[in-house]
Amino acid sequence: MKKFDKDRVLLGLAAPVLSVLGALIVTGLVLLASGKEPFHAFHVMLTYGSKSDSQVYILNKATPYYLSGLAVAIGFRMNLFNIGVDGQYRLAAFFAAAVGGSMSIPGVIQIPIIILTAMVVGAAWAAIAGVLKVTRGVSEVISTIMLNSIAGIVIGFFLQDGRLGVTDKLANTITTKPIPPGSHLFNFTTQTDPVVGFIVFAGLAGVVYWFVLSRTRFGFDLRSVGRSDSAAQASGVSVKKMVVVSMLISGAMAGLVGMSTLLNQSYQFSTDFPAGIGFTGIAVALLGRNNPIGIAIGALLWAFLERASNGLEFEGYDKEIVGVIQGAIVLAVVIAYELVRRYGLARQQRQVGAELAAAGSDDKQEVTA
């Protein structure tokens, strides 16, 4: 039995290792094909990505990626494909910024209000897709991706002079009113740039995610619906309720994605607020296999790759090569997990077969005896 566990750990590690390696090989081939030397490129990425200011950058960048990955993973666990994290977090950050900019009360009260606003807005936006799914059978893939687009339009509508926006004539940007300095979240000072304080909240969110999904009745219900909704229904779980509730939680988690940028860096929502993190989250959740620690590793890897792309560009490589690496990793992850799963299955069958054969030969012996 002990040996069996060790094998399982090996099998579990095999897939991510295989996929990263596969991605590196693919990237190496692409670099070779474009007439560049691949090993030097990987070397540049490692040295540049491990410098102290790079480490800070990676942590800061991984924070929203991690939250985004968690938000997507909640849906994945339910067999729900929440592509709408992107729209949910942008809308959430926008309204949170608007609320934060319109108040000036002590930060101890205001920061929680801002964060709560973001969670509520994110949850509400995701709930639209959830309700549509249970009442009208609309696929959440379709509705969330359309809601992304609608979120952008809603923001564009409100982010105008005279509504919730303030035009900065010289900088060509429109922003919400800045959040007063009293409500800026703490940062961790380092030798170089500060590390965002929101990283603490992201870590907490990971713990909550783990606890709720694997240590509570609710989490069990959620996972059982994900495995087989008919079986869950039979055991007394209301599948419809679970769909809406998990979309709400996923949306609330998505609401947190923009908070590190808002409370630690920009203090306002402007036209150049980072977009697309929701889609990064899908890749990160896939990479982390919905496991809170796996997602953290995925988020850090993603941030590292993006940081390393700057180093590559400085050395005369095309920074787009990092996009190739990221794409190859996602593809390789899917393939590698399938390979390892099949291998595990075959191994299990073989073991059972061997046991049966052993039992069978015993019988034969008895007969012949």
Next chain:
Amino acid sequence: MRRVSKIAAAGVVSAALALTATACGSSTTSDSGSTGGSGSASSSSSGGGGKTKGVGMAYDVGGRGDHSFNDSAARGLDKADGELKLDSKELTAANGETESDRVQRLDSLAAAGYNPVVAVGYTYGTAVTTVAKKYPNTTFGLVDSVVDAPNVDSMVFATEQSSYLAGVAAALKTKTGKVGFIGGVQNTLIGTFDAGFAQGVKDTKPSVQLTREYLYKTDPRGFNDATSAAAKAQGMLDKGVDVIYTAAGLSGDGSIQKVAGKSGAWAIGVDSDQFQDPALAKYKNSILTSAIKNVDVAVYDLINSVKKDNKPKVGTNSYDLANNGVSLATSGNFLSDVQAQIDAAKQKIVSGQIKVSSTP
């Protein structure tokens, strides 16, 4: 079956081994690398010369090769490079960047010793403010925005004036009486193109109908999304619009391509003389003219002032029709029949008889 899984197992094991091997290899080489070059990661590529570094260019999304805005800045660099033999470094922004990405880009250029550091595009405004404070001995150039600092050259262009002339040309050349404007992002900057174009059309032929479309309300990817520009242009062409002016950086390629697909329709390019662009050569017979923004002149001036005259050009420098900072292209000679009217309009703007509004 059994053999297959054995092969798979062998693969997994060798893969794991190979990964650890490569990881070890890189870390040892990285050690030797960092002892070799004491400075930054750039030492190996810059040829190891002990001389001062050249120009650090930080492009906006699209980068060198956008046939438009960034290329115009790149031409300024190339011209200075040809004369002064500079060892320069060019970096480009990606879609969906944050403020810290832009700060990092400028910071790394300044830290590596590049001077001047030119930030191409208004999105760098805040980043230039931050980094210019940190490196007071480096001169920064900022295109399209104004930062009030002693070591910053803010280059602003009266693009509403060149767009006005584009509007005059469009109004005189349209056969259907319908012209279109496509903007990359609905902001103050693109508003100046929109306003100038609209005023030029209206002053020339009030009967001409103008359709305005923007690709994105706020997202800067509007300058790097040729597909959506193509869709907007197609929509306009289907409605009978036959002259389309696109102010959207690299996205403009999509629009020009669609316009070229319809005979009798004209595209008006922006920022660079897009008729001359080799990448757009296939479509050049549909490019009526371009509202040129001579970012190259401004960038060249700045590099020259730092590298040759040792007297950095700083402060807010405006480029307009009067000092040839903006102009309307004549290559292709498609405008020869109406050139007189365009020149007349230009004279009126230069003399101040026509005031072009910069807000739509």
